[in-house]
Amino acid sequence: xxxxxxxxxxxxxxxxxxxxxxxxxxxxxxxxxxxxxxxxxxxxxxxxxxxxxxxxxxxxxxxxxxxxxxxxxxxxxxxxxxxxxxxxxxxxxxxxxxxxxxxxxxxxxxxxxxxxxxxxxxxxxxxxxxxxxxxxxxxxxxxxxxxxxxxxxxxxxxxxxxxxxxxxxxxxxxxxxxxxxxxxxxxxxxxxxxxxxxxxxxxxxxxxxxxxxxxxxxxxxxxxxxxxxxxxxxxxxxxxxxxxxxxxxxxxxxxxxxxxxxxxxxxxxxxxxxxxxxxxxxxxxxxxxxxxxxxxxxxxxxxxxxxxxxxxxxxxxxxxxxxxxxxxxxxxxxxxxxxxxxxxxxxxxxxxxxxxxxxxxxxxxxxxxxxxxxxxxxxxxxxxxxxxxxxxxxxxxxxxxxxxxxxxxxxxxxxxxxxxxxxxxxxxxxxxxxxxxxxxxxxxxxxxxxxxxxxxxxxxxxxxxxxxx
Amino acid sequence: xxxxxxxxxxxxxxxxxxxxxxxxxxxxxxxxxxxxxxxxxxxxxxxxxxxxxxxxxxxxxxxxxxxxxxxxxxxxxxxxxxxxxxxxxxxxxxxxxxxxxxxxxxxxxxxxxxxxxxxxxxxxxxxxxxxxxxxxxxxxxxxxxxxxxxxxxxxxxxxxxxxxxxxxxxxxxxxxxxxxxxxxxxxxxxxxxxxxxxxxxxxxxxxxxxxxxxxxxxxxxxxxxxxxxxxxxxxxxxxxxxxxxxxxxxxxxxxxxxxxxxxxxxxxxxxxxxxxxxxxxxxxxxxxxxxxxxxxxxxxxxxxxxxxxxxxxxxxxxxxxxxxxxxxxxxxxxxxxxxxxxxxxxxxxxxxxxxxxxxxxxxxxxxxxxxxxxxxxxxxxxxxxxxxxxxx
Numbered sequence: 001x002x003x004x005x006x007x008x009x010x011x012x013x014x015x016x017x018x019x020x021x022x023x024x025x026x027x028x029x030x031x032x033x034x035x036x037x038x039x040x041x042x043x044x045x046x047x048x049x050x051x052x053x054x055x056x057x058x059x060x061x062x063x064x065x066x067x068x069x070x071x072x073x074x075x076x077x078x079x080x081x082x083x084x085x086x087x088x089x090x091x092x093x094x095x096x097x098x099x100x101x102x103x104x105x106x107x108x109x110x111x112x113x114x115x116x117x118x119x120x121x122x123x124x125x126x127x128x129x130x131x132x133x134x135x136x137x138x139x140x141x142x143x144x145x146x147x148x149x150x151x152x153x154x155x156x157x158x159x160x161x162x163x164x165x166x167x168x169x170x171x172x173x174x175x176x177x178x179x180x181x182x183x184x185x186x187x188x189x190x191x192x193x194x195x196x197x198x199x200x201x202x203x204x205x206x207x208x209x210x211x212x213x214x215x216x217x218x219x220x221x222x223x224x225x226x227x228x229x230x231x232x233x234x235x236x237x238x239x240x241x242x243x244x245x246x247x248x249x250x251x252x253x254x255x256x257x258x259x260x261x262x263x264x265x266x267x268x269x270x271x272x273x274x275x276x277x278x279x280x281x282x283x284x285x286x287x288x289x290x291x292x293x294x295x296x297x298x299x300x301x302x303x304x305x306x307x308x309x310x311x312x313x314x315x316x317x318x319x320x321x322x323x324x325x326x327x328x329x330x331x332x333x334x335x336x337x338x339x340x341x342x343x344x345x346x347x348x349x350x351x352x353x354x355x356x357x358x359x360x361x362x363x364x365x366x367x368x369x370x371x372x373x374x375x376x377x378x379x380x381x382x383x384x385x386x387x388x389x390x391x392x393x394x395x396x397x398x399x400x401x402x403x404x405x406x407x408x409x410x411x412x413x414x415x416x417x418x419x420x421x422x423x424x425x426x427x428x429x430x431x432x433x434x435x436x437x438x439x440x441x442x443x444x445x446x447x448x449x450x451x452x453x454x455x456x457x458x459x460x461x462x463x464x465x466x467x468x469x
Numbered sequence: 470x471x472x473x474x475x476x477x478x479x480x481x482x483x484x485x486x487x488x489x490x491x492x493x494x495x496x497x498x499x500x501x502x503x504x505x506x507x508x509x510x511x512x513x514x515x516x517x518x519x520x521x522x523x524x525x526x527x528x529x530x531x532x533x534x535x536x537x538x539x540x541x542x543x544x545x546x547x548x549x550x551x552x553x554x555x556x557x558x559x560x561x562x563x564x565x566x567x568x569x570x571x572x573x574x575x576x577x578x579x580x581x582x583x584x585x586x587x588x589x590x591x592x593x594x595x596x597x598x599x600x601x602x603x604x605x606x607x608x609x610x611x612x613x614x615x616x617x618x619x620x621x622x623x624x625x626x627x628x629x630x631x632x633x634x635x636x637x638x639x640x641x642x643x644x645x646x647x648x649x650x651x652x653x654x655x656x657x658x659x660x661x662x663x664x665x666x667x668x669x670x671x672x673x674x675x676x677x678x679x680x681x682x683x684x685x686x687x688x689x690x691x692x693x694x695x696x697x698x699x700x701x702x703x704x705x706x707x708x709x710x711x712x713x714x715x716x717x718x719x720x721x722x723x724x725x726x727x728x729x730x731x732x733x734x735x736x737x738x739x740x741x742x743x744x745x746x747x748x749x750x751x752x753x754x755x756x757x758x759x760x761x762x763x764x765x766x767x768x769x770x771x772x773x774x775x776x777x778x779x780x781x782x783x784x785x786x787x788x789x790x791x792x793x794x795x796x797x798x799x800x801x802x803x804x805x806x807x808x809x810x811x812x813x814x815x816x817x818x819x820x821x822x823x824x825x826x827x828x829x830x831x832x833x834x835x836x837x838x839x840x841x842x843x844x845x846x847x848x849x850x851x852x853x854x855x856x857x858x859x860x861x
Contacts, residue, residue, distance in 0.1 A: 060508070065764060067479030068508035099686045099768075381686050384762040385745070387752040389688075 006050025010076040012061035014083040025172040033356040085143035086136040092382040099379025103371045105149035111285035118209040148374040153287035156307045168366045173356035179296040188270035201271030203236030214279025220326030225252035268297040276303035295351035300340040471586040477502040478591035480669035483849035519582040528574035591617040593638040602638040614639035621781035623801040646842030666848030673790035674846035683771035697735045697773035702742030718813040725818040734759040775825040789833040807836040
C-alpha cells in the first residue's frame with residue numbers, strides 16, 4: 001500500500017447552471033476523479049485512499065459560518081476558489097479560512113485583464129458595468145496578492161500574475177469515460193445529417209469571436225469552400241456571430257448549438273478536420289482544450305502556434321500567428337485526409353495520457369506544493385471590530401512578504417507616472433518585464449477596438465522604459 | 470428503510486452522518502434543515518413532503534373549529550386566513566394563534582403519514598416539539614431528546630416545576646454528563662437516560678492551545694494578558710431574572726477595566742444577540758481599547774488568559790476544555806471551585822479579574838467530567854449507536 005497522506009480538497013466553483021462551462025474542467029472533473037480514485041483504491045494501488053474532494057458554489061462559500069459550509073470546509077487541507085474573486089466579501093472569506101490555517105488558491109483559466117471588447121464579459125471585467133466598488137479587476141488582484149497560490153491551465157496567465165502570486169500549472173484534463181468509447185465518424189455524421197460531407201469543425205464559447213476574425217481562418221474558409229464544394233464548416237457552440245459572419249456559401253457551413261458536456265465528444269468525433277485559430281493576447285492565454293479534444297477523437301487538426309498548443313507540437317499541424325497559411329494548410333490536409341486521419345487515430349493513446357484519472361499524481365504534486373508553501377500570514381477574521389484602536393496599533397499590511405521581494409526586483413527604468421496611471425486605469429501591469437510592451441506592440445491593431453489605448457500605452461512605455469537607441 | 474424524524478440541530482451532523490443512508494431515511498421537521506443535510510450529501514426528506522391536500526384542508530378546519538370552541542362563538546362561514554385574522558382581533562385573541570394551530574394540525578398529520586420509527590428532538594419544550602413528542606409517545610413512537618445545551622442552574626432559576634424546561638416529555642435522553650443526567654432525573658423518574666456525551670462537545674476532546682495564532686488574528690499582543698468577556702442578550706421572554714443585567718454588567722466591566730492598563734479586552738457577544746453594535750458604542754464612549762465580535766468563539770477562547778462569562782453558560786465549559794485558561798462567571802457554578810464566581814458590581818469585577826489573572830489555572834478534569842462526561846470525541850458515535858438501538 002502506498003504511503004500517501006490523505007488530502008481533502010474543497011473547490012468553490014463559479015459557473016451557474018445556466019452558464020456551465022469551465023467549472024466542468026476546473027472543478028467538477030478533478031473532484032470526481034479524486035473521489036473515484038479514493039473509492040476504487042484497488043485501481044490506484046491505494047495511492048489516494050482517504051482523499052476527498054467537495055464542491056461548493058461560490059455563493060454558498062460566502063456563507064462561511066453556516067453549519068454546512070463549516071462542515072465541508074473545516075476538515076479540508078486546500079481550498080480552491082474559482083475565478084469570481086470580485087467582491088471584498090470573497091476576500092474576507094478567503095482570509096478567514098487562511099486564518100483557520102487552510103491553504104487557499106485561486107483558479108483562473110482566462111485572461112480577465114486582457115478580455116477583448118468582443119467578449120461579452122469585457123463590460124463586467126474591464127468597464128465595471130456592474131459598478132462594483134472596488135472594480136472587479138482590482139479586487140481580483142488584491143485577492144491574488146493575499147491568497148497562497150494561483151492555479152491556471154495557462155502558463156502565460158501564471159507569468160502574467162507572477163509578480164503578485166506564486167503560480168501552479170494544472171492543465172485541463174479529460175474524463176476517460178466520455179472520450180473512450182465514441183461512435184464512429186460516419187455514425188456521428190449520419191446523426192448530424194452530414195453523411196458524405198467533409199466536416200471542418202470547431203466549437204467554442206463567445207470568447208472566440210476575435211480568434212476567427214484575426215487569425216486568417218475566415219479568409220481561408222471562403223477559398224476552401226469554393227475549391228472544395230463538399231466541405232462544410234461546422235461551427236459549434238453558443239456564438240452565432242461566428243457562424244453568421246463566416247463568409248462562405250450557406251451550403252458550406254452549419255451551426256451546431258451547444259450540447260451537454262458529456263455529449264460534446266461525440267460531436268467532435270464527426271469532424272474530419274479540427275481547427276484551432278488564435279488571435280491576440282487573450283488567445284495566448286487559452287488552454288490546450290481544442291487540440292486535446294481533436295486528438296482524443298482521432299481528428300487531424302490545424303492550430304495556430306502559440307502558448308496554448310505549444311505542448312502539442314508534433315501531434316498536429318501548427319501554423320504561424322496571423323498567418324496566410326490557413327488555406328494552404330487546409331488544402332494539404334484535405335488532399336491527404338485518409339492518411340492524416342489514420343495517423344490521428346493512431347495517436348489517440350498519446351492524448352489519453354491526459355485523462356484526468358492518469359494525472360492525479362500531477363494534481364497531488366501541485367496541491368501538496370501549494371499546501372507546503374502556504375502561510376496563514378494573511379489570515380484575518382471578518383466581523384471583528386476594533387474599538388478605540390486608531391493610532392495605537394499599526395494596521396496589518398495587506399501584502400505578503402514575497403510581493404515586497406518581487407517589487408524590489410523591478411528594473412531601474414521605472415514607468416512614468418502617466419504610464420502608471422493609464423496602466424492602473426485599465427488594470428494592466430507593466431512591472432513584470434519588457435516583454436509585455438513588445439507583445440502589445442505586436443498586436444494586430446486592426447483587430448483591436450482598443451486601438452487608441454494600446455497606441456498611447458505603447459508610446460508611453462517605449463519612450464519611458466525602453467532605453468533610447 | 471426506517472424513517473427517523475429530526476428537529477433542526479446542526480450540531481447533530483456528525484451523528485447523522487454515521488447512520489447508513491440505505492437503512493435510515495432522515496426526515497427533517499424544517500425544509501431548511503433538509504437543504505442543509507443535502508448540502509453535506511446526506512439524503513433527507515422534509516416532513517412537509519408527506520402532507521396531502523386533504524391534510525391541509527383538514528388543518529384549516531381543525532384550527533377554525535378549535536377557535537370557535539375556545540371563544541364560544543358561532544362558527545365562521547369561511548375558514549380563510551383573512552377572515553379568521555379579523556375575527557381573532559375582534560375577539561381579543563392574538564393573530565398568531567390561528568396559524569400556529571394550523572401548523573400543529575399539519576405537523577400531526579405529517580407525523581402520522583411519515584410512519585416514523587423514531588423522533589429526535591433538540592428540545593421538548595417548544596410547543597410544536599412538545600406536541601409531536603406527546604403524539605409520538607401516544608402512538609408508540611420513541612422520542613429521543615438530544616439536548617442542544619446543558620441547562621445550568623443559577624440563583625435566578627426558580628424552584629423545581631416553575632420553569633418550562635422542568636416539564637419532561639421525551640421518553641429517552643442522551644445526556645452530556647452526570648450533571649445533566651441528574652438534572653433530568655430530578656424532573657422525570659421514568660425517562661430513560663443514557664450517558665452519551667453531546668456531539669457539539671466532541672471537538673473539545675484533546676484540545677491544544679494556539680494562543681499566538683489566535684492573538685495574531687485578533688491583533689492582540691501575545692505578551693500581554695487577554696480577558697475575553699462573554700456577553701449575552703436580554704431574554705425578555707423569561708419571567709425570571711434581571712432584564713437589564715447584560716447592560717449593567719457590561720457598563721460595570723468597562724468601568725472596572727480602566728484600572729488594568731495592560732489588559733487587552735475582547736468582547737464576545739452572543740451570535741444571535743444582535744447587540745454587537747451596542748457593545749461597540751458603549752466601549753467607544755470610554756477610552757478603553759477592545760475587540761468586539763459575535764463570531765469566532767474558538768479563536769477568542771484560544772487568545773484568552775481569562776474568560777469571564779455573563780452568568781452560567783455552556784461557553785464556560787468550552788473555555789474549561791482549553792489548557793491553562795482561567796474561567797470566571799458573574800454568577801453560577803456555585804458548586805464548582807474550578808470556576809471563579811466574582812459577581813457583577815464594578816468593584817467585584819475588579820477584584821475578581823485581578824484574582825483570576827494572578828491565580829494559576831486550575832485542573833478542570835473533575836468539572837469537565839461532571840458536565841461533559843466522557844470527553845473523548847466519541848459522543849456522536851455513541852448517540853448514533855443509541856439511535857440504531859432505539860429504532861430496532
